[in-house]
Amino acid sequence: MSLDTAKPMNWFDRLAHPxxxxxxxxxxxxxxxxxxxxxxALGLWYAFFNSPEDYQxxxxxxxxxxxxxxxxxxxxCYVLMAMSAIGTLVWRHPMxxxxxKAAAPLGAAFTAMALYTGAxxxxxxxxxxxxxxxxxTSTLILLLMYLGLIALWRAFDDQLRAAKLIAVLTLVGxxxxxxxxxxxxxxxxxxxxxxxxxxxxxxxxxxxxxxxFVMTFAxxxxxxxxxxxxxxxxxxxxxxxxxxxxxxxxxAK
Amino acid sequence: xxxxxxxxxxxLKLATRASGDVLTLILFFVMVGTxxxxxxxxxxxxLARLAPGIIWIAAFLASLLAMDRLFRxxxxxxxxxxxxxxxxxxxxxxxxxxxxxxxxTAVPLIIATxxxxxxxxxxxxxxxxxxxxxALGTPALTAFGAVGAAVTVSLRRGGLIAPVLIMPLSIxxxxxxxxxxxxxxxPGAEMAAMLFLGGxxxxxxxxxxxxxxxxxxxxxE
Numbered sequence: 001m002s003l004d005t006a007k008p009m010n011w012f013d014r015l016a017h018p019x020x021x022x023x024x025x026x027x028x029x030x031x032x033x034x035x036x037x038x039x040x041a042l043g044l045w046y047a048f049f050n051s052p053e054d055y056q057x058x059x060x061x062x063x064x065x066x067x068x069x070x071x072x073x074x075x076x077c078y079v080l081m082a083m084s085a086i087g088t089l090v091w092r093h094p095m096x097x098x099x100x101k102a103a104a105p106l107g108a109a110f111t112a113m114a115l116y117t118g119a120x121x122x123x124x125x126x127x128x129x130x131x132x133x134x135x136x137t138s139t140l141i142l143l144l145m146y147l148g149l150i151a152l153w154r155a156f157d158d159q160l161r162a163a164k165l166i167a168v169l170t171l172v173g174x175x176x177x178x179x180x181x182x183x184x185x186x187x188x189x190x191x192x193x194x195x196x197x198x199x200x201x202x203x204x205x206x207x208x209x210x211x212x213f214v215m216t217f218a219x220x221x222x223x224x225x226x227x228x229x230x231x232x233x234x235x236x237x238x239x240x241x242x243x244x245x246x247x248x249x250x251x252a253k
Numbered sequence: 254x255x256x257x258x259x260x261x262x263x264x265l266k267l268a269t270r271a272s273g274d275v276l277t278l279i280l281f282f283v284m285v286g287t288x289x290x291x292x293x294x295x296x297x298x299x300l301a302r303l304a305p306g307i308i309w310i311a312a313f314l315a316s317l318l319a320m321d322r323l324f325r326x327x328x329x330x331x332x333x334x335x336x337x338x339x340x341x342x343x344x345x346x347x348x349x350x351x352x353x354x355x356x357x358t359a360v361p362l363i364i365a366t367x368x369x370x371x372x373x374x375x376x377x378x379x380x381x382x383x384x385x386x387x388a389l390g391t392p393a394l395t396a397f398g399a400v401g402a403a404v405t406v407s408l409r410r411g412g413l414i415a416p417v418l419i420m421p422l423s424i425x426x427x428x429x430x431x432x433x434x435x436x437x438x439x440p441g442a443e444m445a446a447m448l449f450l451g452g453x454x455x456x457x458x459x460x461x462x463x464x465x466x467x468x469x470x471x472x473x474e
Contacts, residue, residue: 144421165404179425242425
């Protein structure tokens, strides 16, 4: 028996090792997908059939059950990206790179959905698709930041170097997000009367906030499932690339 | 002469002697002001009302245009790599380059603002406020631009992608810059916006050298 001098792996190293990740994540995808489907079935049933109409907005209040979870995910996704960016810069972990890269298009999609459903909701209730209001403007800026980061990922050939540089920019952007939010609120005094994110609080009856909670969980699980799947395909894509390179350099000799 | 001043002097000499970049930048800035009346019509009252916004957009575009040359030339000819062995830390080098860049790109624009004021029919109080808000806000513009320039320095197409990254980050500067000029924002509102603008500039100048230097170091790994 030989002496093993390598440091024993702790539970985190084991989980985050790319090969191990592929093994344990494969088992997680189906349960996550099933939970997502069940939550969506329950949430949509609540949203369409078992929640009251608003006394002013009528049926259009049901847009909220799609709009609010998307808006929540648009911000959650950036927080996840910023945390992965810390992982990239501090521990230089390849899985943090992969998580950051996989989250960017998802964040952009959820932000775009939040803006789109917001516009559809705004038309019948406020009489306009778009208003340069604080919350909308800051969400639009968030979308632009996601798109800029995606463009930057695509501009680099070397994905390892790209990850570190993009992590720097993601963190700078994270510092800037409160500034953006605050400044646009300050800039425009016109503001939507009821803040949507207080909806979970006691300002609403349970008949509305229960479906909202269920839908928020459904969308969050959707995000987790999609994130895991796209992280897996990114790991596999990198492997394929390495194999292609090996074969190409073998052919050259 | 300390290493910091030596670097500052080098940057200033390079910017003023080696090329006509400073003049070209002023020309670009003034041209944006010249083009706008053609686009929105020569209505003097309307122009006067839009003038602060037009000047800020022109300064914004000019600073985006100039940003690319902040690190690129030094990265391509290897000076940046040589500077890593200098007595100065990379952060101090970035700060020196930032200061020199601000002096050679933002200050000329502020000096050229009177030309814009005449063309856009600005009145005197608005004009002075514009000067002050530009002086307070442009350091932050330069600083955010430096992050974009540092992150994209190794990309050959970096000139196109850096502005796309930096524009959303710079929106608060634009918002406070214009509301510092706007007279009918409410009592005391311009002063508050001015203070915010100065605050953003100070924070950005304090933190950006670390972020940009980190990006430059990671590029050279």
